[in-house]
Amino acid sequence: MHQNDSLIQVNATPTDCRSPKNELIENNFIGQLKILRKMDIHITGPGTGQMYQTFLSDGSVTINLGGVKPRGLVNTENMYSSYLEQHMTSGTPYIKGLYYPINERPNGIEKDEVIKLIRQASQLILEGFSLPVNAHDNLAPDGQLFVEMCEKDKEFCSLVTKRTRDKNFNCLDLWIEDFVHEHHQWQARGFVDNGQNFSCPFNHSLLDELRKKYGIQHKQSNH
Structure with a gap:
């Protein structure tokens, strides 16, 4: 083919796709x-409500009331606190994140605790806080634990952050609280589903050590 034969000239009409x-x-x-x-203090639980915090003004505070997991074990001694999308707060450096006490949330939401959080948020706003907020400081205790776990157990960190064809997807299907409380695939013996055992290896002794460091109560479970 001749070089000029591959050239096609198009007379385009200028357009503007922006809405009037x-x-x-x-x-x-x-x-x-x-x-x-216009909101100074944003209070929500896990889920869709967490998506709104990125629209808050600089210097605002969001309060995550948390929930409880796992669903099948609610109202049992094996349930634990769940903040879910705390990464949204960690990734929003122009606001401050507060969390309902991690060891108290399984007991329900108490009015006095919520009032205490609101007063704490008010004080932060009135006194002001430095921006940008450190991403680590905007995490709940279990989120901070996860970051340190990733720093100290490199194989675990690679297991849960790098997606490759040879990896077990169950190890990428991760909510921090499930890992921290060794639920399903994070149990030492793994988790059997439809006759297949799913297990994600990591340093259990280190996790136990970090739970104590961050003051996270844990009850061993076989679920």
């Missing part, structure tokens, strides 16, 4: 965003 200003019609979502921008 008059198309930005006021709606409920815009209304929610306006409320969030």
Whole structure:
């Protein structure tokens, strides 16, 4: 083929894909965003509510009330605190994150504890805090434990952060609280599902040591 035969000239008409200003019609979502921008203290539990914190103004505080897991063991002695999307708070350096006490959450939500958190948040706002907030400081105790575990157990860190074809997907299917409390695939003996054993190796002694360091109560379970 001749060199010039491969050249195709196109006469394009300039276009602007941006919506005209008059198309930005006021709606409920815009209304929610306006409320969030004026909010000093944001209180929510795990789940979708965590996604709103990135819209808060600089210097705001978000309070994660937490939940309990695992679902099948709620109201038993083996349940534990669950903050789920605490990575959202850690990744938002212009706000401060507070958490319902990790060892108290399985006992339910107490009014006095919530009031204490609100007062703590108010004090932070009135006194001010340095920005950007360190990502580590915006994690709950179990989140901070996970970071240190990853720093000290490199094989574990690679297991849960690097996705390759030869790796067990169950080791990438990770919520921090499940790991910290050795649930399912994080048990020393693994977890049997449909006759297949799923196990993710890591330094159990180190985890036990870090739970004590961060003051996280743990009850051994076979679930």
